[in-house]
Amino acid sequence: MAEYRLMKGNEVIAEAAIRFGCDGYFGYPITPQSEIMETLMLRKPWEETGMVVLQAESEVAAINMVYGGAACGKKVLTSSSSPGISLKQEGITYIAGAELPCVIVNVVRGGPGLGTIQPAQSDYFQAVKGGGHGDYRLIVLAPASVQEMNDFVGLGFDLAFKYRNPVMILSDGVIGQMMEKVQLGDFKPRWTDAEIIKMHGSWATTGKTPDRKHNIITSLELDSYRQEKFNHKLTAKYKTISENEVRFEEISCEDAEYLFIAYGSSSRICQKAIELARAKGIKVGLLRPITLFPYPTKKIQSMLSKLKGILAVEMSAGQMVEDVRLAVEGKVPVEHFGRFGGVIPTPNEVVQALEEQIIKRK
Amino acid sequence: MTEEIIIAGFGGQGVLSMGKILAYSGIMQDQEVSWMPSYGPEMRGGTANVTVILSDNRISSPILQEYDTAIILNQQSMDKFEKSVKKGGTLIYDPNGIIHPPTRKDITIYKVEAAEEAAKMQSAKSFNMLVLGAFLKIKPIVKLENIIKGLKKSLPERHQHLMPMNEKAITRGMEIIYEVK
Known part of the structure; x- marks a missing residue:
């Protein structure tokens, strides 16, 4: 074991x-x-x-x-x-x-x-x-x-x-x-120099050999057109990442009418808030983004038809909520609840915010 | 089973390590555990507390506002956490230094004179294990054998010779706790 x-x-x-x-x-x-x-x-x-x-x-x-x-x-x-x-x-x-x-x-x-x-x-x-x-x-x-x-x-x-x-x-x-x-992972050996050359020799500064050109590491490009071309390359890379690397977790979402969206420690507090809210008969679930870039925008969009409202819970004055609003495009109400400055929200406060800011807002 | 506990007192009373031993014991019996200390400015000024949760299920929030059990070891913590015990919950306290004893009627209150007992045993370091023993008498959520295993895991190599003293203190703690009616 x-x-x-x-x-x-x-x-x-x-x-x-x-x-x-x-x-x-x-x-x-x-x-x-x-x-x-x-x-x-x-x-x-x-x-x-x-x-x-x-x-x-x-x-x-x-x-x-x-x-x-x-x-x-x-x-x-x-x-x-x-x-x-x-x-x-x-x-x-x-x-x-x-x-x-x-x-x-x-x-x-x-x-x-x-x-x-x-x-x-x-x-x-x-x-x-x-x-x-x-x-x-x-x-x-x-x-x-x-x-x-x-x-x-x-x-x-x-x-x-x-x-x-x-x-x-x-x-x-x-x-x-x-x-x-x-549960910690097994020990993996560090890469040897030969392995680094084999895997990353095309770009890494591993020491130039006669059979290849210099590998130059820089972020400087004084030619605007070449810089723009490089920016296009980066943009394409970020698009590939957005398409392939989105990670999230859904908790109690099957029958949810309301949704918390929260990451990190706030998502843990929301899980407790779900227990408290469901004990009161409020059907609420949690979407926990695991990757913040790329953001689970499409996932949020796919959930909207069943939702009456979303509360973004974060220990900030309202930052991630902007990405939620970009995903939702006004189709359901989105509100933010946060404590900040080092104050951690309590699960009860989160439930209260859901009731006051989302459920009773009609 | 889920048990949500806060242990609160002065820095140096062994509050954090008591919580750690409890959490390790939970792991020894395949439970989910969390241990969340106060690490802020308050710990630099004297008071220390730790929230420990043991559960058969995945633990949601490691930070709570209400507890099944509060173990309170100084007056500041009494002022702060007596009101945070769930209705029907348990409050265990050491009367040493307590000017205003707990007054709630909707919880069960126990006293453990651990500081006095530690002085009698001429072993101030046994204090937190006396309290832990007392807690386990009232809430046998972990088996004694697992506590011993947890203790062994928590103690650094140089302190392993203190095992017998700690075991003795746990057993003694179980004997000296009593309910306050």
């Missing part, structure tokens, strides 16, 4: 990275995600697998170390929390512009500015709509459990290399600090 462990979400990110054959972690401490680097430092993977773990002098340095590692075809990872992720944005857009794979973990806390160290989901816009400059997208995965913190490290690297695109794991202080039971 599989062995289960009791671990914090943050600790699991570290353990999963080692087990997935990650080559390097570069970070700078910030609450509520410091356990990621602390766990790596305790585990000393450089002795076991050769994985590099480095506390950089700043978040800016850390993301540029990731940029360098990714350029060499290595599996590299960084993590931070909201203010630190803001600092990384320049590096992230360069990585996206250079079409490099990497995984970035954001264990979100309340903002803006230094904000609070408590959980929030107020970095949705930053993760999904840009954050850095230029026409680029991150693939954004939203774990709702400690198990998914484990699973999404592997999935994140798989998607990052499949599309040569940075992947963000958008977690929050609840999932990062909580302990749950988790």
Whole structure:
């Protein structure tokens, strides 16, 4: 039988990275995600697998170390929390512009500015709509459990290399600090240099040999027409991702007249709210987007004919709700309910919001 | 079966580790578990609490507003969480340092003089295991053998020699809890 462990979400990110054959972690401490680097430092993977773990002098340095590692075809990872992720944005857009794979973990806390160290989901816009400059997208995965913190490290690297695109794991202080039971993956060896050349030699800077041209990693293109052509290439890639990589979970949706849409820790609170609401006879279900980009737009559209209203629940002043409204196009009422600034909504508040903002609005 | 518990007290009383042992014990008997600590500024200023859920089913919210059981170990936590016990639920408290004892009539209230007992045993570190034992007497949701396994898993290597002391404290805790009528 599989062995289960009791671990914090943050600790699991570290353990999963080692087990997935990650080559390097570069970070700078910030609450509520410091356990990621602390766990790596305790585990000393450089002795076991050769994985590099480095506390950089700043978040800016850390993301540029990731940029360098990714350029060499290595599996590299960084993590931070909201203010630190803001600092990384320049590096992230360069990585996206250079079409490099990497995984970035954001264990979100309340903002803006230094904000609070408590959980929030107020970095949705930053993760999904840009954050850095230029026409680029991150693939954004939203774990709702400690198990998914484990699973999404592997999935994140798989998607990052499949599309040569940075992947963000958008977690929050609840999932990062909580302990749950988790089944860790088996150990995978790190790629050898020969394997990296075989798989990624067409683009990675693995050392030029006489039989091929230089592989140049850059996000600079001074010829506007060539830059536009490259932007078209990126757009086509994002379209392919949108068509093939949408992930979501439906809970109690079979007979639902009302729908919560929530990701991450808010989706957990909504599950409790469903128990409470159904005890009162309210038929409500939950759609939990697992990928935030690509967003399950078509899935939402396919559910509308049976729905009387949708409540988007998120720990922000209203960010993801905009994507819900874009999907719904005014066909059913959509409202937002959130607590923010580090305050976590209670399941009762969510049920009350559903009753007041959606059910009684007629 | 689902049991939703809050354990609340001062930092240093072993609140978080008590919760961790309980959660590990749940895993030992194939249950779903969650352990959600307060990690905010309050833990830097003294109070600490943890929400532990053990269930036969998938756990929905790891953060709750009402609990089946509240284990309360200081006055601030009493002020905050007495009202959060579900109607018909259980409140267990250590009277040490409690100026305003609980007054609710719609819940069952138990007292465990764990701080006093730990002093008698000359083992301040046994405090949280006395409380855990007391809780298990009232709510035998995990088997003692699984608690021992959970304890073993939770203790770092350097503290494994403390197992007998902890086991003794759990057993003693079971003896000293009593209902407040």
